[in-house]
Amino acid sequence: MTALRSMIGAAAVAGVLCAPTVSMAQSYPDVVRTSAYVSVRDGTRLAVNIYRPAKGDVAETARLPVIFSFSPYRARYVEKDGKVVELALGDRLALRSLIRAGYVVATADIRGKGASFGHRRGFQDRTEARDGYDLVEWLAKQPFATGKVGMIGCSYLGGTTFQTATTAPPSLKAVFVGASDLDKYAFVRRGGIPAQFNTRPDEPAEVDLASVPVDADADGAMLKAAVAQHAANTPMAGLWYGMPHRDSVSSFTGNAFWEEVGVYNYLDAIRKSGVATYFWSNWQDEPTAQSVLSAANLPGAKFLAGPGSHCVPPPGFDFAGEVTRYFDHYLKGAANGIDKAPRATYWLEGLDGKGGYVRSALLPGEGAKPLSWYPGAGRSGTARSANDGVLTATANGAGADSFAVNYTLPDPEYFAFWAQPMDDKGLSYTSAPLGKPLKLVGFPIARLTVSADRSDANVFVYLDQVDNAGKAEVVAFGRLALSHRKEGKAPYQTLGLPYHSGLGADVAPVRPGEKVRLNIDMTPISRIVPKGARLRLTVTGADPRQRNLKDIRQDPAPVITVHWGKQSGGASRLDLPVMK
Structure with missing residues (x-):
């Protein structure tokens, strides 16, 4: 009990x-x-x-x-x-x-x-x-x-x-x-x-x-x-x-x-x-x-x-x-009261x-208020391709980070039901240590402005919790192909999450270099992130749990760019579901 x-x-x-x-x-x-x-x-x-x-x-x-x-x-x-x-x-x-x-x-x-x-x-x-x-x-x-x-x-x-x-x-x-x-x-x-x-x-x-x-x-x-x-x-x-x-x-x-x-x-x-x-x-x-x-x-x-x-x-x-x-x-x-619980x-x-x-009385995600954090330049203050970007409360300046999709990924378990940290496989943006605990219940959403050097690419996002010793665990993740970015009216209740139709008529390639908006809903989360911990957003172009990865890998690998700061179409941001 x-x-x-x-x-x-x-x-x-x-x-x-x-x-x-x-x-x-x-x-x-x-x-x-x-x-x-x-x-x-x-x-x-x-x-x-x-x-x-x-x-x-x-x-x-x-x-x-x-x-x-x-x-x-x-x-x-x-x-x-x-x-x-x-x-x-x-x-x-x-x-x-x-x-x-x-x-x-x-x-x-x-x-x-x-x-x-x-x-x-x-x-x-x-x-x-x-x-x-x-x-x-x-x-x-x-x-x-x-x-x-x-x-x-x-x-x-x-x-x-x-x-x-x-x-x-x-x-x-x-x-x-x-x-x-x-x-x-x-x-x-x-x-x-x-x-x-x-x-x-x-x-x-x-x-x-x-x-x-x-x-x-x-x-x-x-x-x-x-x-x-x-x-x-x-x-x-x-x-x-x-x-x-x-x-x-x-x-x-x-x-x-x-x-x-x-x-x-x-x-x-x-x-x-x-x-x-x-x-x-x-x-x-x-x-x-x-x-x-x-x-x-x-x-x-x-x-x-x-x-x-x-x-x-x-x-x-x-x-x-x-x-x-x-x-x-x-x-x-x-008459055991379960219907009234x-x-x-x-x-x-x-x-x-x-x-x-x-x-x-509410399902996870109901009643949560979004807290927006914005990816930005790393410690050097310039565009980079390492994992030293930051998450901040405001969108500052304007810039972009690029990476080539890394297909050299660890072999997962046959049934890898949960993702592992991928911060060394793409781009990462990390917050400062939290000054007080943060209660998150619901669905994080990564709202990114991205471009690629070809007509389509897969984008994976991961939200990590990083403790004082630097140990990280994935607490939420999501994925979206550039060609499937179009949203529509869902035929069911989505709790306000973006709905990507996936219809043939709505699936469209992008022009190489074209900036597009991706709204990626992530798996739901229920945790109090403790004071002193950090949150990290990672963006990659492949995931080891893709069973067909060998069939779809491209050579040369696609180059994906995340545009941060003040951009036309809106700043890239991470919306966190905060509960009081």
Whole structure:
């Protein structure tokens, strides 16, 4: 259990609360599992696993609510050492705790993956969403079920949860969506630049063949037949790389596929269905921006953010208790007050010098006031190409700094969910040590006037916090191609952030040397920067997390120029989201 601070809007801390908990008594210490193939509307058979709460080997006979999780990563599989791994029996998504708390938990492999038959036309497409609908309704009608179903997932599983909600199954009453996206184009090809998410190679058949066959498939013959159909899957990286614009028509699906998988197009269906929504991500995870926007677009949605990385249960927080309390209210009718709790719960780094959770009626970014800092000349007072530029409270003089894009970058982890400092790979501008703490909650925006020596270039920005000893950590980052600079009216609520349409007609090259304005929204931040620390803005032209970096590198490298000080079109600046 951890202490939580209560914040009403932008008001100061109002008090200390106990972390939300529920009784985790071992009412159902055991589990009875069964598995089978279930046919969806087009006849495709999907592998479904059912976990019923039990005492010993006797399952609960009373009807119970069902929690469903829909996975592309094999819901049951055998590791090389022979150990069987089961999604439902781990607590990363609180599934084991939910079984103990009196829920039937169901997991399933999406079509074209694991032990399921069929092939993937796309990824989180309408076929997959309708599969989710069919399985929700099938589960609701089983003799062990009350008819009420909830869904939970994170990353791709968060996407299957969110996409299923867009089909509005009548029996789906609540969803808990982790690290998923509202606008897949703006996430996967953010600023027109694809990065690591969704662009990895596809797994070989051996991976799916390690799935545990369903109960009726004693010799594994059906598993082998199912996996053979997976050979027709659309390649993930090929699909995403092949659609450079929001309205690009995919050669694999034959339609404007970004629009098909953009959840924002189906928000009205979610609103009308009345399904309860809870969005979760962590601050050191790129999808968090999309989670904030998802909550902003669904009235009544809850939001949770911890200090960890991708899909890690928030450290120091009773995550399983929060999940159980949420579903207890919406699936069991428990009057536990979660519906009346403040909308947002999130980690505030540096609270009381260390960090802690706060409760707020506002989502991160709501109520923040921009504080503008301006990049300028370095210690020599002249244009330069080193990392000795400064950030100041006013725009002074006028000048420019240039750098050649550096493609010699460190090899990242296979899943490098967070950026590392890049101050030696481009230009950097650093503030003086802070004279007092600075509370930042929301989205930093880098508003830069830039030019390049060719018709297009990629621009990456990073916000670092640098301590007294010079140790730096990236606290926010963003990216935008020069050709994708045009902004337009967003089809959903953006909390005032710039919206780059990405439409083919709006994507335009620049003239070499032409100054253009880039408004780059960065990943959200929640921290109190301590007195004496410095903030640093870094600008580069490449990032090690670009999986296609070897394919797109240019020789000679592009030269990018940042124009600072008093410029036509406005001074380059960094807008920081300051909260009182």
